[in-house]
Amino acid sequence: MINIExxxxxxxxxxxxxxxxxxxxxxxxIGSIEDIKQSFANQDITGIRNGAHAIxxxxxxxxxNEVYLVAQRLEKSxxxxxxxxxxxxxxxxxxxxxxxxxxxxxxxxx
Numbered sequence: 001m002i003n004i005e006x007x008x009x010x011x012x013x014x015x016x017x018x019x020x021x022x023x024x025x026x027x028x029x030i031g032s033i034e035d036i037k038q039s040f041a042n043q044d045i046t047g048i049r050n051g052a053h054a055i056x057x058x059x060x061x062x063x064x065n066e067v068y069l070v071a072q073r074l075e076k077s078x079x080x081x082x083x084x085x086x087x088x089x090x091x092x093x094x095x096x097x098x099x100x101x102x103x104x105x106x107x108x109x110x
Contacts, residue, residue, distance in 0.1 A: 002064075002103060010063055023104065025062055029055050029097045036090055048086060049078035055093065067096050
């Protein structure tokens with residue numbers, strides 16, 4: 001899914017630095033996914049929006065375009081009150097984060 005060498009070149013960082021940045025992103029994104037999940041349980045649209053916004057910003061900084069676009073859609077749906085879209089977009093975002101986590105040899109929900 002992620003070509004670390006290409007990403008390092010695009011970001012103008014060493015491969016080791018990009019690997020560390022991705023690990024930090026994944027850890028943070030997992031926390032945000034859990035926050036969004038809790039926000040669903042509490043019917044807290046603002047919490048959903050805030051969690052998606054956090055992931056979107058970090059993903060954008062790291063040029064993780066697919067994650068960025070899904071987080072952006074989730075944030076926009078929450079902002080505009082389009083609740084019919086929220087669950088599907090959340091699941092898609094959580095799946096992308098889980099895939100990234102697994103790519104680095106971890107189990108997201110361990």
